Amino acid sequence: xxxxxxxxxxxxxxxxxxxxxxxxxxxxxxxxxxxxxxxxxxxxxxxxxxxxxxxxxxxxxxxxxxxxxxxxxxxx
Amino acid sequence: xxxxxxxxxxxxxxxxxxxxxxxxxxxxxxxxxxxxxxxxxxxxxxxxxxxxxxxxxxxxxxxxxxxxxxxxxxxxxxxxxxxxxxxxxxxxxxxxxxxxxxxxxxxxxxxxxxxxxxxxxxxxxxxxxxxxxxxxxxxxxxxxxxxxxxxxxxxxxxxxxxxxxxxxxxxxxxxxxxxxxxxxxxxxxxxxxxxxxxxxxxxxxxxxxxxxxxxxxxxxxxxxxxxxxxxxxxxxxxxxxxxxxxxxxxxxxx
Numbered sequence: 329x330x331x332x333x334x335x336x337x338x339x340x341x342x343x344x345x346x347x348x349x350x351x352x353x354x355x356x357x358x359x360x361x362x363x364x365x366x367x368x369x370x371x372x373x374x375x376x377x378x379x380x381x382x383x384x385x386x387x388x389x390x391x392x393x394x395x396x397x398x399x400x401x402x403x404x
Numbered sequence: 405x406x407x408x409x410x411x412x413x414x415x416x417x418x419x420x421x422x423x424x425x426x427x428x429x430x431x432x433x434x435x436x437x438x439x440x441x442x443x444x445x446x447x448x449x450x451x452x453x454x455x456x457x458x459x460x461x462x463x464x465x466x467x468x469x470x471x472x473x474x475x476x477x478x479x480x481x482x483x484x485x486x487x488x489x490x491x492x493x494x495x496x497x498x499x500x501x502x503x504x505x506x507x508x509x510x511x512x513x514x515x516x517x518x519x520x521x522x523x524x525x526x527x528x529x530x531x532x533x534x535x536x537x538x539x540x541x542x543x544x545x546x547x548x549x550x551x552x553x554x555x556x557x558x559x560x561x562x563x564x565x566x567x568x569x570x571x572x573x574x575x576x577x578x579x580x581x582x583x584x585x586x587x588x589x590x591x592x593x594x595x596x597x598x599x600x601x602x603x604x605x606x607x608x609x610x611x612x613x614x615x616x617x618x619x620x621x622x623x624x625x626x627x628x629x630x631x632x633x634x635x636x637x638x639x640x641x642x643x644x645x646x647x648x649x650x651x652x653x654x655x656x657x658x
Contacts, residue, residue, distance in 0.1 A: 334417075335410040346434030346634040352594055370433065378407065386594035388418040392438025393429060401405075401414030 334383020334400045338373050342395035345370035349387035349396060355380040358387055421445035423454065423474045430468060434634025436624035437466055439591040440533060443601045444504070445473050447608055456612075457500045458492050460485040464506035465540045466533065483514025486521035489528040500612045502529040507548045508538045511573045518573070522617045525582030529611040529618045531604070532574070535626040536645060543629035547571035550648055555629070570648055574621045578654040584616035586655040590623045590646075592638040606657055615657075623649050 336358070343366065350358045350373060359376040366372045373396075375381065383400030423445040431437050448457050457475040461467060463482035470477035480488040485503035493501040503510075510518050510532045521528065537555055538544040544557040548570055552561040562570075578586040585607055589600035600622060607618035623645050627637035 333405060333410060334414070335407045337407075337411070339420075342428055344433035348434055348634050348638075351635045351638075368428075375407075383414070383417055384594075385418040389594040389597045390439065390591070392431065392433075392435055392442075394420040394424055394438070394442050396418070397416065397420070398418040399411050399414040400417045401410050403405075 331403045332382050332400060333403060334381040334398060335378060336375060336381065336387060337397045337399070339395035339397075340366050340372045341368070342393050343370060343372040344368075344393055345372055346392065347373075348390050348392065349373050352386045352390045354384065354386060355382060357381045421449060423449050425472055425474050427471065429472055431465065432628045434625070434627050434637070435465070436535065436591050436622065437533060439597060440531065440600075440622055440624075441469065441472050443591075443597065443604055444502075444531070447601060447605045448473075448475060451500075451605065451608060451612075453500050453608070453612070456498065457502070460489045460492070460501065460503040462503065462505040462509040464509045464538075466504055466506060467540070469504050483509050483512070484517055485509065485514065486517040486526070486528070486530065490521055490524070490526045493526060493528050497527070497614070500529075500608055501527075502531060502608065502611065504531045505533070506539070507532070507534045507536065507546045508540075511547045511571050515573070519576065519580070522577045522619065523580045523582050525616040527611050527614045527616065529604075529607045529620070532619060532621040533624050534621055534649065535624040535629070536570075537626045537629040539626045539629045543626070543631075548573075550644055553644075572649065574619060574649075574654055577617075577619050582616050583619060583655060584610050585618040585653075585657040587619070587653045588621040588623060588649060588651050590641070590651055592625070592641060596651075610657055618657075621649070623651065
């Protein structure tokens with residue numbers, strides 16, 4: 329069976345750490361950086377569980393700052 | 405398989421809309437305005453109206469909307485966006501004209517302009533962001549504030565005997581024969597964002613086709629004004645705002 333894998337790229341400097349993508353992700357892929365902050369002092373979102381990503385783009389859809397890009401690949 | 409390989413071999417399924425300018429928005433983290441700006445950019449791009457769209461920016465949090473979406477804009481005085489939109493649309497009826505207003509702009513100071521523009525059936529689209537509070541000025545009570553809701557000017561909750569009832573303006577507009585499409589949406593989950601995008605697309609197309617005024621109310625959060633985290637504000641909105649402002653089409657497009 330074909331398997332769909334995905335990945336997201338977060339624009340760290342644009343991210344405001346609102347946590348909405350973390351809540352929206354159905355596979356618990358994303359989390360806010362625990363200690364690191366970007367130039368503006370926000371705890372940016374990052375992938376903590378990249379293997380689980382299915383590239384559904386739910387995180388990018390709800391992101392108010394449009395800082396997430398989503399890629400999807402179907403493995404045969 | 406690592407990230408670089410997926411990016412190289414896979415397809416990009418979501419990226420920042422081309423029409424959004426490359427600058428950071430001034431909105432608070434988690435603000436619904438950002439999502440709606442994104443949807444407006446995507447819809448204009450999908451309809452191919454980049455050169456034909458004129459937006460009317462309001463006064464309120466979205467006052468800098470012209471900085472974020474790369475189409476033509478006119479900045480209106482507080483509440484007067486539908487009046488300015490009327491003028492713009494009548495001067496050049498080939499353009500798609502939309503207003504982008506908050507509840508302080510559309511439902512408070514601009515009530516007269518809103519109702520009369522809709523009653524005249526001006527061929528414009530109105531996007532109405534309803535978060536039940538005056539976000540820009542520091543969280544004061546708005547006409548749409550819910551009963552019992554605490555704001556800076558109603559610290560013990562809104563009292564109906566003192567402040568009146570929450571103003572539910574979209575059903576008023578739906579009664580008018582001039583409106584062609586009136587709907588209420590939200591942007592708190594991925595599914596609702598997609599639905600809202602479809603509604604905005606329908607409204608823009610209807611305004612362009614000259615079918616009358618199209619109104620899209622987006623029930624939104626103001627996590628700073630409500631003094632909650634963005635995720636908690638979404639939950640609060642589902643529990644409280646949706647009871648007073650139920651989602652769905654109030655006047656479907658015929």
